[in-house]
Each structure stands twice: as structure tokens, then as C-alpha cells.
């Protein structure tokens with residue numbers, strides 16, 4: 001039985017790998033991709049989504065354009081983290097695929113109504129479009145089978161300010177509206193926050209293993225000593241484009257003294273969306289600070305009912321990163337090999 005999933009992304013380097021993971025997973029049936037402004041503009045996110053579908057020779061999957069701005073504040077993007085076009089150094093060929101006639105907001109609403117109780121929602125960017133959809137369809141939490149969110153930081157430092165995480169930082173009002181609304185959901189949203197996603201550390205060795213699994217030559221040997229911006233020579237286009245994308249992320253993390261590595265926030269959330277057993281969950285009541293001078297956009301978890309409010313989230317408090325990478329490398333590597341057999345792309 002395939003799992004119907006709507007994917008809301010701000011593609012993004014790690015969003016790209018989340019898309020690859022889902023496209024490589026036979027059990028995933030992507031009913032649509034919502035393009036949310038965040039890492040880069042909504043238009044650029046949509047263009048990246050369409051371009052990745054081309055690279056993956058994917059069937060006609062609907063890609064919808066999201067709102068240009070967050071629900072209450074001007075958009076802030078982060079090209080310094082994800083590159084000028086949001087996919088690092090990758091130069092993805094522009095796609096001729098058409099954008100959906102529907103907005104990302106309408107895609108959320110129509111998809112949830114079309115598949116009541118069946119659809120898993122995965123959000124790996126700001127929650128702008130989901131919040132706007134909730135305003136028009138307050139029944140969304142009961143229509144979805146489950147929601148999985150990459151976002152927030154709880155007992156863990158932020159990555160954008162000392163206490164907040166990027167996706168929530170971009171649109172904190174939307175995040176609050178989503179957490180408030182999903183308190184009524186039959187299943188609490190699964191929240192993959194920095195506490196866990198910063199343990200999902202991709203190293204060059206993972207990239208080399210992915211290329212090897214794909215049968216791509218020459219071996220994909222990316223090193224911290226390479227000149228910045230070195231481009232991949234991988235024969236397999238999926239490996240080549242993803243390596244060019246993630247090298248930018250390696251350099252970004254190294255620049256901020258986190259090591260020559262890349263936190264794979266979004267593909268981890270995608271893997272959990274398909275298999276929640278990957279995660280150890282703990283219920284909590286989550287709210288978002290909107291008025292703090294120093295703490296605006298901080299996600300706060302009440303683990304023990306101090307607020308007297310029902311839990312509205314299942315926060316991931318544990319996982320096995322090695323198991324995740326094994327699954328990622330196997331799935332995406334086999335997918336890349338099947339699409340571009342070595343003898344075809346020499």
C-alpha cells in the first residue's frame with residue numbers, strides 16, 4: 001500500500017535530498033509539491049522542484065507556487081547557506097514542466113479533501129502555506145492522516161538566532177497557527193527539531209558511498225582541502241548535481257566551525273514521514289514565542305503539562321543516524337543507478 005504524501009519544501013540543499021529520498025521510495029506516492037519561500041524565493045523554490053523532477057525523470061508531479069511572503073512579516077532568505085539559487089553549486093537545467101494552476105495553499109486544501117484520512121503532510125520549510133490553508137480549511141488537521149514538520153529547537157541552541165530555528169524564524173506567526181491548530185488533530189504532528197536533525201551529519205564519506213551505490217564513476221571524493229566551488233565529475237547526473245549542491249553546504253558548515261559536514265534536516269524528516277518507527281517520540285505542548293525581544297520565533301515545549309494544555313506535538317527525542325544513512329544511501333543510490341545505468345552515462 002503506497003503512502004500518499006504532500007510535500008511542502010523551501011528547496012534548499014537538504015530539501016533537495018528529501019525530494020530525492022521520496023522519489024526513490026516506492027512506498028511514497030507524492031500527490032503534490034508545495035513551493036514555500038524560505039531558503040530562497042517561492043519562485044526559485046518552485047523552479048528547483050521542477051528541475052529536480054526532470055533530473056529524476058519523474059512522472060508529472062504537481063508543483064504549486066506558494067505565497068511570496070510570510071503571513072505577517074517580510075521574507076528573509078538565506079542564499080549564503082543554500083547558494084544563490086538554493087541548490088548550492090548545482091546548476092540544474094531549467095525545466096519546461098509547467099507550474100500547477102493551483103496555489104500551494106489550494107493544493108493543501110484540495111489534496112486533504114480528496115484523500116480524507118489518507119494523506120501525510122511533510123513540511124521542511126517555513127509553515128506559511130500550511131497556515132494559510134488552515135485559515136481557509138480549519139478541518140485540515142482532521143483531514144490529514146498525519147503531519148511531519150522539520151522545524152524548531154527545544155533543548156538545543158537555535159541555528160538562526162541563539163534560540164530559534166530557520167523555518168520558524170522565517171514565519172513564526174505561521175508556525176504558531178499550525179501548532180495551535182494541530183492540537184485538535186487525531187494524531188499529533190511529529191516534530192523533527194534541531195535537537196535531532198543536527199545529529200544527522202552527512203560527511204564526504206556518505207557522498208562517496210552514495211555514488212558507489214549508484215555505480216557512478218569516477219569515485220565521488222569530496223574533501224575539505226578541495227578548492228571552494230570544485231565541481232563534481234560524476235557521470236551519474238543525480239550524483240553530480242547533488243554533490244555540487246551539498247559541497248556548498250559542507251563549506252557553509254565548515255565556515256561556521258561546525259566541521260566539513262552537512263546537517264541533513266529535511267531528508268531525515270522525509271524518512272520519518274514514511275516510517276515513524278525511525279523516531280523515538282515524546283509528547284509535549286508546543287508554542288511559539290512571538291513577542292520576545294531576544295526570543296522571538298523560539299519554539300517552547302511544555303513536556304509536563306505546566307501550562308495545563310493538552311500536548312499538540314510528538315517531538316522526536318531519539319533516532320539512529322547510521323540506520324537513516326544506510327536507508328538513504330541504499331534507496332537514493334539504487335534509484336540513481338536504475339535511472340542512469342553506468343553503461344549509459346560513461
Ligand code: RIB
Nearest residue numbers: 012015124125166167265
Ligand atoms: O533549520 C533547518 C531548516 O531550514 C531546513 O529545512 C533547511 O532546509 C532550512 O529550510
Ligand code: CA
Nearest residue numbers: 012015124125
Ligand atoms: Ca528546508
